[in-house]
Amino acid sequence: MKILVTGAGGFIGGHLVKSLLSEGHAIRAVDCKPLNEWHQLFTDAENLSLDLTLKDNCDHAAHEVNEIYSLACNMGGIGFIETHRMDCMFSILINAHLLQSAIRNGVSKYFYSSTACVYNKTKQSSTNVVPLKEEDAYPALPEAGYGWEKLFTEQLCLEVAKESSLKIRIARFHNVYGPFGTWFGGREKAPAAMCRKVAMVKLGQSDCIEIWGDGNQMRSFMHIDDCIIGIKKIMTSNIEEPINLGSSEVISINDLADIVEDIAGVKAGRKHDLAAPLGVMGRSSDNTKIKSYLGWEPSIPLRQGLEGTYNWIYQQCKSQF
Numbered sequence: 001m002k003i004l005v006t007g008a009g010g011f012i013g014g015h016l017v018k019s020l021l022s023e024g025h026a027i028r029a030v031d032c033k034p035l036n037e038w039h040q041l042f043t044d045a046e047n048l049s050l051d052l053t054l055k056d057n058c059d060h061a062a063h064e065v066n067e068i069y070s071l072a073c074n075m076g077g078i079g080f081i082e083t084h085r086m087d088c089m090f091s092i093l094i095n096a097h098l099l100q101s102a103i104r105n106g107v108s109k110y111f112y113s114s115t116a117c118v119y120n121k122t123k124q125s126s127t128n129v130v131p132l133k134e135e136d137a138y139p140a141l142p143e144a145g146y147g148w149e150k151l152f153t154e155q156l157c158l159e160v161a162k163e164s165s166l167k168i169r170i171a172r173f174h175n176v177y178g179p180f181g182t183w184f185g186g187r188e189k190a191p192a193a194m195c196r197k198v199a200m201v202k203l204g205q206s207d208c209i210e211i212w213g214d215g216n217q218m219r220s221f222m223h224i225d226d227c228i229i230g231i232k233k234i235m236t237s238n239i240e241e242p243i244n245l246g247s248s249e250v251i252s253i254n255d256l257a258d259i260v261e262d263i264a265g266v267k268a269g270r271k272h273d274l275a276a277p278l279g280v281m282g283r284s285s286d287n288t289k290i291k292s293y294l295g296w297e298p299s300i301p302l303r304q305g306l307e308g309t310y311n312w313i314y315q316q317c318k319s320q321f
Contacts, residue, residue, distance in 0.1 A: 002026045004061055006052055006098065007071030009033045011181035012113070012173075012227060014040030016069060019228050021045060030061045031072065039180050053093040055101075062101035067109040069231070070095055075146055076187030078279040079212075081117070085145025095153045099160050109167045111235045112157050114242060116174045116283055117147035124280035129218045129250050131286035134172070134242060143279075154242050161240065169234050174246020174285045178224030178305065179312035190253060191221055191260075191306065195313040198260045201268040202314065205321055208269035212276035215254035220284040222247040223305035226298035233294050246285030247298045259303055263310045 003020055007013040009031030017029050018040060027045040034049055035041060050057040052072050062068060073091040075081060081088055095112065102110050119132045120141045142151050154170055161168040177191035184196055197209040222245070230245040251259075261267055287297040 001066040002028065002064060004028045004030065004065040004068045005071065006030050006061065006069070006094070007073065007113075008045075008047070009035070009038030009041075010071065011039055011178075012176055012224065013071045014038065014180055015178070015224050015228050016071070016231060017042055017045055019232070028061065028065060039182075052098060053090065055097045058094075058097040058101040059104070062098065062105045062107060064105065065107060067111070067235070068098065068102055068107055069111045069113075069235070070098060071113045073113075073149075076182065077189040077193065078277045080187045081143065081146040082277040082279075088146035089149045092149050092153060095156065099156065099166070102166055103160070103164050107166060109169070109235065110157070111231065112153065112168060112170045114150045114154050114170050114172045115147065116172050116244070116246060116285065117143040118151040118154065118172060119283070121280055124283050127216050127218050127252070127282045129282035129284045131248060131284045132244070133286045134244060134289055137242070169237070169239060170242040171231060171234050171245040172242055173222070173227065174244065174283070175219055175221045176224055176227045177221050178309050181224070181309075183313045183316060190219065190256065191309060192313060194253075194256055194260050195306070195310045196317060198257070198264045198266060198268065199310070199314040199317040200321070202264045202266050203317060203321065206268075208271050209257060210271045210273055211253060211257060212273050213253070213278040214272055214274065215252060215257070215270075217253050217278060217280075218250050218282040218284070219253065219256075220247045220250050221256075221302055221305075222298045223300040225305075226300050230290075230296075230298060233296060237293060239293050243290055243293070244285045244287060245290065245298070246287070247300075247302070248285055248287050249302055250284045251302060259306055260310055263303075263307050264314070
């Protein structure tokens with residue numbers, strides 16, 4: 001098939017392009033970043049640098065493709081999304097235009113990457129985590145900016161699916177991590193940031209790691225390999241509703257630091273920044289629905305996934321610092 005992957009220059013998009021190419025598909029890979037800034041670049045794909053907030057660029061990207069995986073958006077870790085709410089919300093333009101382009105071009109299937117940030121914040125206010133079920137997105141009270149944009153776009157996708165022939169699949173990602181991701185600069189998420197901080201201690205560039213908040217915040221983290229498997233399973237399924245794609249293994253940020261230190265073979269001092277952005281106090285994925293549909297759920301243990309992630313980030317730090 002001819003497949004369009006948007007956000008292809010990003011973390012998840014790069015891994016998805018690699019996987020789809022390995023299956024023999026013809027891939028059009030699109031991202032707004034210049035090609036030399038893509039996380040991964042594959043010469044056997046058609047690689048285009050296009051701003052998909054613009055209608056004409058969406059028409060060009062969607063021309064003569066069979067399926068679209070829409071991963072493009074303006075996002076990052078909690079430090080970014082809490083300070084760039086307007087930028088995150090303007091991502092609505094991407095899918096508003098791209099869905100119209102998909103219809104005009106006769107695209108058969110469309111995958112939309114949503115997020116656990118759509119969930120009602122009152123259900124995530126305690127470290128005594130109750131895993132989030134898909135219905136917990138309503139009544140709506142998502143993360144400001146990024147969460148609202150994703151929740152609105154979910155509704156847009158559902159209405160398009162009702163009133164057109166376009167088949168749409170929607171997955172709510174829960175904290176994806178792994179190699180070839182953003183690991184510095186302000187957009188990185190907790191696992192990558194922790195790996196970088198510990199690597200800097202290992203390299204003698206620091207003697208402590210900074211943890212945002214008291215470190216008791218609870219999270220689940222899904223390895224990129226599970227994420228890619230899940231995306232493809234959901235895309236080929238008959239699931240017509242938004243569905244969780246995340247790990248059910250829950251851990252505190254303090255314990256995350258312990259694991260990465262153990263992998264690195266170092267023990268660092270810790271400094272807690274109580275004024276830093278925290279996000280919600282507890283979040284995990286209820287995988288009842290995805291298991292009932294697919295007989296599968298993300299299963300790579302966090303410790304196992306962090307080993308490869310830390311080793312990759314350590315090498316990046318070693319080469320740049």
